[in-house]
Amino acid sequence: MKIPLFLSLLASLTIATEVNLLFPSFSKPRGMRGHPLKISFEEEADVVVIGGGPAGSAAAIASARQGVKVILIERFDFLGGAGTSMGVSLFMGQDVVGGLYDEIREKLREKQGLKGNAYDPDVMKVVLYKMCKESGVSLFLNSWALGVVKESKRIKAILIHHPEVGIGLIKGKVFVDATGDADIAVAAGAPYEISPEDKIMPLTLCYILWWRNGWPPLWRNYGAVWRMDPFRVFANQTRIPANPLDPFQLTEAEIEGRKEIKEQLEELLDKGFKVRLISSGPHIGVRESRRIIGDYILKEEDLLEGKTFEDRIALCNYPIDIHYQKKSKDLKEVTGRWGEVPTYSIPYRSLLPKGVDNLLVVGRCISASQEAMASLRIQPTSIAIGTAGGIAGAIASQKGIIPRQVDVKEIQARLRELGQIIDKPKGEDKT
Numbered sequence: 001m002k003i004p005l006f007l008s009l010l011a012s013l014t015i016a017t018e019v020n021l022l023f024p025s026f027s028k029p030r031g032m033r034g035h036p037l038k039i040s041f042e043e044e045a046d047v048v049v050i051g052g053g054p055a056g057s058a059a060a061i062a063s064a065r066q067g068v069k070v071i072l073i074e075r076f077d078f079l080g081g082a083g084t085s086m087g088v089s090l091f092m093g094q095d096v097v098g099g100l101y102d103e104i105r106e107k108l109r110e111k112q113g114l115k116g117n118a119y120d121p122d123v124m125k126v127v128l129y130k131m132c133k134e135s136g137v138s139l140f141l142n143s144w145a146l147g148v149v150k151e152s153k154r155i156k157a158i159l160i161h162h163p164e165v166g167i168g169l170i171k172g173k174v175f176v177d178a179t180g181d182a183d184i185a186v187a188a189g190a191p192y193e194i195s196p197e198d199k200i201m202p203l204t205l206c207y208i209l210w211w212r213n214g215w216p217p218l219w220r221n222y223g224a225v226w227r228m229d230p231f232r233v234f235a236n237q238t239r240i241p242a243n244p245l246d247p248f249q250l251t252e253a254e255i256e257g258r259k260e261i262k263e264q265l266e267e268l269l270d271k272g273f274k275v276r277l278i279s280s281g282p283h284i285g286v287r288e289s290r291r292i293i294g295d296y297i298l299k300e301e302d303l304l305e306g307k308t309f310e311d312r313i314a315l316c317n318y319p320i321d322i323h324y325q326k327k328s329k330d331l332k333e334v335t336g337r338w339g340e341v342p343t344y345s346i347p348y349r350s351l352l353p354k355g356v357d358n359l360l361v362v363g364r365c366i367s368a369s370q371e372a373m374a375s376l377r378i379q380p381t382s383i384a385i386g387t388a389g390g391i392a393g394a395i396a397s398q399k400g401i402i403p404r405q406v407d408v409k410e411i412q413a414r415l416r417e418l419g420q421i422i423d424k425p426k427g428e429d430k431t
């Protein structure tokens with residue numbers, strides 16, 4: 001890292017260059033208007049992945065394994081996204097994935113970090129970090145992507161903020177937005193959708209209880225509980241309606257989540273149970289925010305028909321798991337069409353945002369309706385989508401083309417080599 005270069009970014013840019021910050025309304029405090037941004041370090045890679053959740057970690061690992069230089073930018077000081085920072089240490093819908101997902105499971109198992117589909121989030125942090133390092137990914141942890149530097153329809157660089165060294169510029173040929181919220185795509189001007197505020201799935205602050213054997217009897221909300229060992233119960237039992245993109249609502253939701261956990265704990269203590277709170281998720285869990293508009297919007301009908309797209313890059317058969325904002329123990333009252341879906345496929349076109357040429361979007365914010373996202377958002381599928389996005393980014397940068405020009409057959413061939421399942425068994429492959 002070149003520190004400190006103290007380049008004046010604006011002075012070095014051509015007239016056609018735009019600098020778009022993620023939060024324009026917060027970006028220009030009065031005294032700073034007209035002041036150039038001071039860049040204290042600069043780096044460059046072939047593929048730059050923003051967001052180190054299941055999708056972004058997989059994208060970075062898969063991309064680096066294709067032999068290109070990869071930088072992965074993550075705002076927290078560890079990887080795993082919702083799977084570690086939001087306390088969601090459980091895999092759902094895993095039987096049609098393969099590839100990196102199987103590899104991650106195997107490494108968790110080797111370190112005694114996996115029991116059934118539950119895993120230890122601290123072991124996950126180690127596994128993802130090691131896999132990134134061994135694949136040659138350059139990691140920028142504690143680094144918050146602030147915005148994009150763009151020329152015409154191409155991103156030239158990502159602006160990041162590191163608390164120790166200030167603002168940095170990460171240049172790249174191809175960028176992969178794995179922020180969950182499509183932050184980069186939106187800053188670059190890509191169109192997106194978001195559900196109306198009263199329909200956004202509620203937020204959940206997960207927590208871990210010290211509880212010996214069995215399950216605490218007082219769950220108030222429908223939600224998952226799981227365990228890794230005889231001493232800890234992991235709980236997804238709070239439910240707070242809020243728009244996660246509104247900083248004021250998000251702050252209130254964090255506070256409300258901690259209040260709900262305290263109430264649930266006190267209820268157990270009042271009944272005489274010997275229980276302790278081990279920890280709560282560092283961050284409240286966000287199920288849903290923005291979804292980009294890409295070259296294809298995956299829809300509920302595609303899931304229900306079990307569509308096999310020519311340009312498929314992943315399979316999924318997890319139910320359409322839409323959570324309503326209501327609090328209730330009754331599954332039917334709090335979730336939408338929680339029914340079986342046949343195995344369906346996810347097209348490469350859903351990773352390509354309209355209006356931006358050298359960007360791929362992976363994970364829960366790909367181009368899909370709310371119903372389709374409510375199924376594909378699970379961690380194993382996010383890993384599979386991320387893997388495909390990372391491989392596509394590597395091919396594009398190797399060939400000097402944009403992701404939209406990459407031959408999907410080449411992506412599919414490399415996915416098959418990696419063991420990712422993209423072909424349904426014969427007889428189930430309707431188009």
Ligand SMILES: Cc1cc2nc3c(=O)[nH]c(=O)nc-3n(C[C@H](O)[C@H](O)[C@H](O)COP(=O)(O)OP(=O)(O)OC[C@H]3O[C@@H](n4cnc5c(N)ncnc54)[C@H](O)[C@@H]3O)c2cc1C
Nearest residue numbers: 051053054055075081082092145180285286363364377379
């Ligand atoms: C309460 C809850 C329960 C769930 N239960 C399950 C379950 O049981 N099983 C299952 O498989 N799935 C479950 N899920 C779904 C699953 O965890 C997520 O949908 C999945 O993690 C999405 O992966 P992702 O990589 O797209 O996004 P995320 O996991 O959200 O990762 C995004 C990453 O980007 C980083 N980031 C964001 N913005 C920036 C920025 N500007 N700069 C730098 N970094 C940034 C974040 O810190 C994060 O690490 C649950 C989700 C929630 C919220």
